[in-house]
Amino acid sequence: MARLNPTNIERAREVIARYPQPRSAMIPLLHLAQEQDGHITDDAKAHIAELVGVMPAEVHGVSTFYEMFKHEDVGRYLVGVCTNLSCMLLGADELLAHAEDKLGVKVGGTTPDGSFTLEQMQCLAACGGAPCIQVNYRYFENVTPERFDGVIAALSAGTDPEGQAVPPHGTLSRVSLPHPSTDADRERPQEIHS
């Protein structure tokens, strides 16, 4: 839990090699660190600074700018409830209140067993399926309080909610390994896929 592990160092070097300037790889490497540890540790930031040749303060500055980078441990499942316009009109505020009651924590809190962290989200660009929630950045749409309880129950039981696999926090940002590929592929600086 700290610096990047040997496998990730290897991946980091591959990512850095795709950019003309090493420091351009900073954000993909922060995702890599978050995938490794679930959040970004100070040691990881210092390690990334070493790898891309900047000072740790610069990595710290970049990483704190982006809300999806977590700097403290979060629950195994990060549950985000969108409360922007479309979702709000279709009951997001009530859903969020329900979520707080159900999980027993306020927005920003983590359940005592470390399973869930509740967040209030800005627009998730899923207005067609409002109200929408995310669990470790996987979408669940048209969520009612009942469906919310079902998702939580499935996750608590260790099963896939509504048949959708939810990987550990951070995995959204899996940094792809280079493709054995064409030049066209090589020109694409990086790929982030969920």
Next chain:
Amino acid sequence: MTDTSAEQKTTVSMTVDGRAVEAVPGEMIIAAAERAGTYIPRFCYHPRMRSVGMCRMCLVEVVGPRGPQLQPACYVPVAEGQEVITDSPAVKKAQDGVLELLLINHPLDCPVCDRGGECPLQDQTLTFGPGETRFVEEKRHWEKPIPLSSLVLLDRERCIQCDRCTRFADEIAGDPLIDFVGRGDHTEINTFPDQPFASYFSGNVVQLCPVGALTAEPYRFKARPWDLEQVESTCTSCSVGCRVAVQSSGNRITRRLGIDADPVNQGWLCDKGRFDYEAVNGDDRLRAPLSRSGDTLGETTWGEALGKAADALAGARDRHGPASIAVLGGARLTNEDAYAWSKLARVVLGTDNVDCQLADGLPAEVVLGLPHATIDEACEADTVVLLTADVKEELPVLYLRLRGAAVAGATNLVELSATTTGLTRYATTSVRYRPGEAAEAARQLVAGGAVTGDKVVCVLGRPSLAEQPDSVIEAAGVLLDAVPGIRFLSGLRRANVHGALDMGLAPGLLPGRVAAADDGGWFAGAWGTLPETEGLGAAGILEAAAAGRIQALVLLGADPLADVPDRDLAQRALAGAGFVLALDGHLTASSRQADVVLPVVLHHEKPGTATNLEGRVTRLGQKITPPGSSRPDWMVAVELASRLGGDLGLETLDQITDEIATLAPAYEGITRAALAAAHDGLLAGRDDASAHEAPPTMSSAEHPEVHAAAALGETDIVASEPIAVRETPEPAAAKPPTLRHRPAGRTATPPATDSYSLRLVSSRALYDEGTLVQHSPSLAHLGRGAAVRVNPAELERLGVTDGAQVRVSSSRASLTLLVAVDEGVPRGVAALDYNQAGPGAADLIDIATAVTDVRVETV
């Protein structure tokens, strides 16, 4: 102004509020408007840094195809025919809005803010702001203040996120240790956790901050700005000669701020230069003369002390001959002080045993006799060859200038050094040489084609105190032969050492860069007499003293026990000297052993002039009254002369400045009037082309103001206050030429080390055990301590771990020191900072040997 021949023009024609303005292509509207007399308010804009357009305070209307549009004046370059409006209702509304927004979260704790009274946010709110707010909600809160380092504190509530401090740290200092953290209204400036803003230049951000968010620990709550008085002066903490504003309150220096002198510091200071005024204020300053009685130094009167000193000097001169007197030091002195002592030594004491360096620099003929370069010339050179100690440690603001030039691609740095330095990462070529082998490295560098271009400057100093300078001097000779037109910028670090050398405080040298051998009757005539034989330099003086041949030794602010890179020799010299007279502001290890100690005034307590490493002469300002009965060094010289039955013919400081301008060839034209008229000082003895053939050493083309002002001085000053040079020069004697030197010869290759030894390299870190640092409480603890740094491979060979204790032995001493691993130190070399706490390099070095080899062993 509509100009049909716009293509031939070198300026851009625009209008500001309807007035025609000629602007420089590429500059921003805010700069052009300011030059034309229209001040556009700003917080983030700073002329020495990249524009970012962060604060929006400089919004003005620029007329475009769709009519006037609000644009940030700091971010829009001037253009031909551009119309700028700074006083329209739209601009006023924008300014109101920006200030109202900036003040939403500003705590308005101005009564307890250091910035209160000199705050751009206050001033611009008064001038441009709405004066009221619609914001009634709770302001954001942060813990206040938090330390960014031991010198700088941050109050995040006051911060307006202008990006000045962070830009400075990144762009100018090259230490991006602070950055924006978070986003939106949670944005703060901060460091990486547990990694303080430990930059040598951290104090600059306090001066740059447009609000009171960044405050300096040494100044916090010490004064209100409206109580401060200030004078302009030159920092003499090192030889770069940064221009400063010295501020005081209640006869104590409270603050030093950088002044933007374009050819020198461009507004910046290092933290040592910013904060070591604490030593001047110190309660431990000498206040009265001290005289030895048995083992103790006790306070006495000036009459008593001067009498005792004069008796000792007269006794030495009359019974043992003038050569039994020696004067060491003088780099702390002003040019006037140094001139008076130079004259006293030659004329009244009759000795040429004078040296302002302490065997820690380069011979005077090398420093003065090579073609000189300015800092600007170095920054614009095609290639700068670095052949000196770590510029970042010894001459920090020169480091900023060279780093800036290298980063901007204006010059290529080529480094010859024994270990990596602060500039290594900015160098295009960096070559390691083993101590004693610099000349060979220079030959290879030249042969390898690394020194290119028409304009080449070499920064030449003393890379290491653990080797004699011969090889470095020879390397300079190699460059001089191989590179036509090469110029040299001195890298000697000590305060006013260049002024002291220029005033003749070196054996065989006379004021104005004249070799005594070339005098031709000029000084002999003007002064009446000169010593017949060339005297000893510092090393010779110390050897002679140790051998009992020096009956009277004068220490002009010199502390040989700390500064001579051979503590054993310094100790023997002080013990062996018949009588030791010390002139100093503080008691030092050496002056504690003196027979008489005279308290003298330090910088900011006296006016005068100083000369920086370029040869730039600037005026020093007096801000406070010195403590106790301290006197200037020149007055002590005059008083001693009269007690010794002589007369220096010097009665006032101005008279000395005038005599220097009259007699010292390199200082011709550097009159008081000319100095008063020259904001950035005047270059002494500039040796362009055939300049040294003709007497005026500064061409009028280069310094038109000098000649205009000198003409003024002719009637204005000289007539009303005639210079009292007792013996005027013989009419027959022509002004002697200034020194020319071509280092030549081949130094002996140093002996090969045996496989158990490492060759020692020792130079100074910015914070050391020096008097100014140690008497400044804010800086005293910043020294990094004595640790011997070696290559990881050597550590492995020794079988010890990083941070372990090791025994370091030379022919002189065996010390127990900490060992630190350092990839920047090549194999076969050991690096040890000079003059850190405890025993150190000075104990290991024997200055009679070419290089210092040490064994590093496990304890």
